[in-house]
Amino acid sequence: MAVRIGRDDADELTENAEINITPFIDVILVLLIIFMVAAPLSTVDVAVELPTSAAPVQPRxxxxxxxxxxSDLSIALGEETVARPALGQALDQAAKGNKDERIFLRADKGVPYGELMQVLNLLRSAGYLKVGLVGLEDTGAGGQP
Incomplete structure (x- = not known):
């Protein structure tokens, strides 16, 4: 509560109802600085390794x-090596034209992720949208099979 002093014509003191916002501004500035420092620290880069899967085995x-x-980035359909442009036609023959057939995609551990995505794009452009990724089963004994 504030009181005005300095009026010559008033004998009694009157209350001043104005809010002092200086402490409020100080608190807001401190919070702004805290968030400015904390925001860059909240983003974390995480290295990812995807060696095994613990998902239940689906019926084959x-x-x-x-x-x-x-590993040499060549593509094989079953046991036969297939050129990338001919993959769609070879899949049509193997699936007998059934685009709803599930395709199992497996890749060597050393294959770059970008190459795997290119093969997925080839499958998608050929009309095969049901793609399952094949991995090793996690035996539960130490993580690596």
Whole structure:
């Protein structure tokens, strides 16, 4: 509560109802500085390794169609090596034209992620949208099989 002093014509003191906002501004500035320092620290870069999967094993179809990306970046459909432009046509023959057939994609551990995405794009452009990624099962004994 503030009191005005300095009036010559008033004998009694009157109350001043104005809010002092200086401490409020100080608190806001301190909070601004804290958030400016803390915001860059909240982003973290994480190295990722994807060696195994602990997902339950799904039942295997009678004749699965495997597309493999080898370590030399060549593509194999089943056991036969296929050129990238001919992958769609070879898949049509293997799936007998059924675009709803699930394609199992597996890649060597050393294959760059970008190359794997290019093969996924080839599958998508050929009309095969049901793609399963094949990995090693996690045996639970130390993480690595």
């Amino acid at each position: 179809p009678d004749k699965p169609i495997f597309v493999s990306v080898k």
